[in-house]
Amino acid sequence: MNMDIRDLGGRPMIIGGGIAGLMTALHLAPEPVLLLSRSPLGADASSVWAQGGLAASLGGDDDPALHLSDTLAAGDGLCDAEAARRIxxxxxxxxEDLARLGVSFDRTPVDAFRLGLEAAHSRRRIVHAYGDGSGREVMRALIAAVRSTPSILVVEGVEARRLAVExxxxxxxxxxxxxxxxFFATGRVVLATGGIGGLFHDSTNPLGSCGQGLALAAHAGAVLADLEFIQFHPTALDGPGRPMPLISEAVRGEGAVIVDETGRRFLEDVRGAELAPRDIVARAVWKHLADGHRVFLDVREGPGSAFERQFPTIASACGKAGIDPARNLIPIRPAQHYHMGGVAVDLAGRTSVPGLWACGEVASTGLHGANRLASNSLTxxxxxxxWVAESVAASPDGGGRRAMTTDLPAPVPTPVRPLLSRALGVIRDGEGLKEAARALLPLLQRHDAASEPAAVGLIIVIAALRRRESRGAHFRTDFPHHATVARRSRVTLEAAIAAARELASSPALESVI
Structure with a gap:
């Protein structure tokens, strides 16, 4: 099949049509930019589904130093403190920039931002739009702004398969x-492709989000960071539907409690109870389920009669499942929700590969550490x-226009999901991780539709094997305590494949990892 070759004439290219990609394109204006989206804008971006909102110290009793303190505490010793401070x-x-772009945030009668409370925040600092419709409203405004900006060329229905490196x-x-x-010839590319939820059976993310940006960066030789830290949201609606409907942490911020089938609040003695950091709540729910209990969210008293008005999207999901939250307990279980790891970047979004930037969930800035503080991700x-746009605009195009002619199949994560769901769940162990690595390596080497998801899964598994401790969202039963020194992890695809091959030839030796 002949390849269509398009020289962008020095124009940078953004891959991904979520909040990170749209905002980067808008900040680049009036410099011409091409924004590539595999589907119509807003159709399958995780950003649209975001309920919790954006965290910022806007209240009279708050300040950025308190927000920073909460962020570092939730990150369990692994945040990049300077990156967190600046963000x-x-x-x-x-x-305020989003408000000027037309985002209709929820406000009080005196036109101040209405601020919500979520887990591990010491103040009300979550800005919402339409209750639990924050992501949808932000995306609406940004899509309108992008479509009305002449310098942004949007190409929809086209999916990136590989980065050419010369x-x-x-x-x-x-x-x-x-x-x-x-083939789009350009020397400046921004990855804004989102997360990895499609690699797991239980996830609150679009099933099409299966780490494509990580695969693109990895094959280009980029360094990836902190991949082992995968956040499981403790309150996904427990039912047969996939993806699983999310029940925002903001519901607990308004007074909802977690109970078992006997009505007992089994988190009551945990510091912070239902509003403890997500990793703590998710593990507690997971263990209670594993012990044979059922687990529910009880919203009948808090937020009570205001539930449907405050959280219309969640109320609708409950209604579709035949649940009346005013009368019934809502069955819940943890589900994969957010990836703290990603392509290693500096605060300008630069990766280890010249000409490549990353922004949003696909990037690892160091803000989140081992456990993301609620609603920090959209922020x-x-x-x-x-900052990414400023860096791209200030960088030369770099030349190099030799077309790469490979034609790769669309990624299909189905063979990988059971392997990663078992090995990289809420609770992990070395034997399970090694078993997954040995199974993923041949899938990667088949060079078919499962190869890219297998490559992403393998890199994450190797990162999890290398971290021989429990910290934040990474909990290993064989290493249940913190290491003496907290260190961020780094890995490349080449190193992960070498480690997996060594492991396959010496299956009893974890020390080779």
């Missing part, structure tokens, strides 16, 4: 569209998009 201090201005730097993007393979995407 949370920039957060209030970023919220002389050690980015030279273009191989993509697949309705008419076949396309991070909005704040960092400006």
């Amino acid at each position: 949370v201090y920039a957060a209030p201005a970023a919220i 002389d050690g730097r980015i030279a273009g993007v191989v993509a697949s569209g309705p008419t076949g393979p396309v 991070e995407a909005v704040v960092c998009a400006r």
